[in-house]
Structures are given as C-alpha cells and as structure tokens.
Amino acid sequence: MIHDIFMPALSSTMTEGKIVEWTKSPGDKVAKGETVVVVESDKADMDVESFNEGYLAAILVEAGQEAPVGNAIALLAETEAEIEEAKKRAASAKGGSATPVAAPTTTSTPTPAAAPVAATPTTASSNGSGRIVASPRARKLAKQFGVDLKTLQGSGPYGRIIAADIEKAAGKAPTVTKPVATTPPVASAITTTAPTPAPVPVSITPGETVPLNTLQKAVVQNMVMSLQVPVFHVSYDIITDALDNLYQQIKSKGVTMTALLAKAVAVTLQKHPVVNASYVPDAIKYNSDINIAVAVAMPDGGLITPVLRNADQMDIYSLSRTWKDLVTRARSKQLQPDEYSTGTFTLSNLGMFGVSSFDAILPPGQGSIMAIASARPQVFANDAGMIGVQKQMTVNMTSDHRIIYGAQAAAFLQDLAKLIESDPQSLTL
Secondary structure, three states: OEEEEEOOOOOOOOOEEEEEEEOOOOOOEEOOOOEEEEEEOOOOEEEEEEOOOEEEEEEOOOOOOEEEOOOEEEEEEOOHHHHHHHHHHHHHOOOOOOOOOOOOOOOOOOOOOOOOEEEEEOOOOEOOOOEOOEOHHHHHHHHHHOOOHHHOOOOOHHHOEOHHHHHHHOOOOOOEEOOOOOOOOOOOOOEEOOOOOOOOOOOOOOOOOOOOOHHHHHHHHHHHHHOOOOEEEEEEEEEOHHHHHHHHHHHHHOOOHHHHHHHHHHHHHOOOOOOOOEEEOOEEEOOOOOOEEEOEEOOOOOEEOOEEOOHHHOOHHHHHHHHHHHHHHHHOOOOOHHHOOOOOEEEEEOHHHOOOOOOOOOOOOOOEEEEEEEEEEEEEEOOOOOEEEEEEEEEEEEEEOOOOOHHHHHHHHHHHHHHHHHOHHHHHO
16 A cells, blocks of 8 residues: 655645655555654744554655645655555656646555644754754764764755754765656656755845745744734833843843743733633633743744743743753754743744834733843932833733723732732742
8 A cells, every 4th residue: 555645734834745754665664653753833843753564655845945835745655566566656746846746546544634644753862052954864873873963064954964964974875776857757756865955045135036935925924913813002111120130130040031021921921811811703712821932033033932831830941951952953943842832922032133112913822922022221310200221121911901901900000010029039939
C-alpha cells in the first residue's frame, strides 16, 4: 500500500508550511514514529513523524518550498516492490510541489489532512554558553562522523545545523538522493541532497519587494482577526522608583525586568479574574491558570509571544531563568505549541526603546494586553506642594469590551500600581 505524507497542521492558525529539511532520502527505510521531515510552521520548526512503516518512495515538495496544510508532500511505500509505482504517481502529479496527489481507491488509504503524521518539536541540546540548534539527521551524522556540533555554524534557517554542515565538516561528499524532479516530473531523476532553504535576508534593499515569511503571515492573520473585537484603552502612570531599586539589588542573580513586570501582573491578576478571562460565544471563560505571554520580536520579522505559564506561582528567580530559555528557543524557532499559544494575558514592552506610550493590539482569544512604555524622570508636586522628581512609566491596557468594562480595567491597573510603587519586595517571596 502507498501512503501520502501530508503537510500537517501544526497550529490552529497554520494554513501552509515550509519544508526546512528532509531527514530521509527517497529509498530510505522509515520506521513507524521516525522523523521524516522538518516543517516550518507559523511559529516553530517541528519534526514530523511517520505513522506508517515503509520506504520513502518520492518527495513531492523539496526543502525550501511551501505547501498548503493537507496537501501531499511525499509518498511512502509499505514495500520495496511498491516504490516504482509510487514514483509513477509522483511523476503524474501536476507540478509536484504544491498540488495534492490524487489518491487512487485501490492503492492508498484516504486520511484526514492532519492524521497521517504526528508532530513533535525539534529539540536542541544545551551547553555552557547557549543552545545548539540542529536537525535530527545532523545530530545522527555528527555522532557517526565524530563532529562536535559546538564548533559549527549552521547554514540552515535561523542558524540551524543541517546534515550538509556535518558532511562538509567531516570532509564527506554530499549524500546522493533521488527526489522527483519538478519540471518535468521524472521518477528516476538523481540529484544531490535536498537544497538548503534560502537564507533569511539580513539586509533590506530599497525598492525590492520581499514576500512575507510564515511567521509574518501568521501575525497578519491574527491582527485581522483582532479587528473584529470591540476594544477600549485605559492608561495609567506608575512610579517605578521602588521597582528600579529592587531590580538593581537582584539583577546580578539573573533576574530580568521582564520577569519582574510579568510577576507583578500575574500576582495582580489573582485579584481580578475577569481581566484574565476570555470571550467565548455568549459566555465568559474564566481561566484557571495565569499564563503571561510576552511579545518578542523575531530577527527576520514578525513577533512571537512566549508564555510564562502559572507565572503567579513561580518565584522570581525561576521565572527569570524560564524567560531566558523561552526567548533563546523562540528566536531559533524551537518552542513547543503550548509555549507560545496558551497565554491568558499579554505584555508588550517597548520601554527599552525609550517609547513614551503606545497602544497594543489585542491577541485573539485573550481579554487584555498591556503596552509598557519606558520609565522616565518626571517633575511632580505632592499634596503639600513640594516639588520633586520621580521615575514614571505609562502603561496602556487594551481590553475586550464584551467581557471587561472600564471600571474593571481601571481597578486592575490601580492595584498593579500599588504593588509596584509600594510593595515590590513581595515579588521576591
């Protein structure tokens, strides 16, 4: 029997995926549950495993190319005798790269788009200075040839080490594969290892038009969805002198300002469950966990929101270590789906750029997002008429007016300000 390997839906917003690397070559034996391809979804690079045992007979979508979710990207033959038949099917496919392969009633089993494969995130080992990002096949070859991954600079997307990097370091000739040619399709065509995807642009040439990458497309889709939600904005000025003093005391222990702000928001949300809630048709969903998502800009464009899960229950030191790890893996596209899609409240911080104030767009499925500006010295007069200087930052909260009202948002911000101004030391407990 011949099975189609489909482009899986690795997230709820994913409509198409990009092939990062095939870990198997045509003709290779594939075990059930073994990784056959690495796919770039809208937020992360994911290993795609086979649900069937057999032989990778033909590749329909080469590395670097894209295909819609549910389209066939390769054919898997259960026996060696069926490989030639699979090649003929591949050769008859129109264009071969993004056109789904018609499934004959006698030779293949129709399967729902996401069912033939299971996706698990690629993992990266940790060393003393950071995280090494490498494909499963590259790790296998590195072990086989005795190549130290720490000494290599990956040529794959986002600096990922791929099989070709290992072969080059080991002085080996590129692995010979037999993918199906796309123009025109020829089942017996022979070429070298699947080409490395085009590198991420590092500069912009005036006048050029650059297509959106998968992450940027996902951002566009989410932002358009957000326009359908009735929102309102509430601003609040918070004095940060006490928080700044605390930060200076504990930053040498690895504590970040992002972690402090996330912790402060999470603790305040305990008193305001409606602000941590989300809208579902004709109802309010009160989330049982307080998961703080924080927007992070990606080097090649777009943004992602790693999630500090149960932030209210973590101590500030664990929270900071977790945040550092999340950012590292987010920028190398190694996050698991539940590490970027489970936020219940989002922070967007542009304070490091000296921004005085800004509005943030509400993410789909959440009730509120808070935009954090920079803390600046401000001249003020107290009730006694005395003049002084204090550091002050402006936060602006965008909320879903279907479930949160102005007074509720204002009360939340008032309590957040009291915590930051009067009792920031409690964040270390």
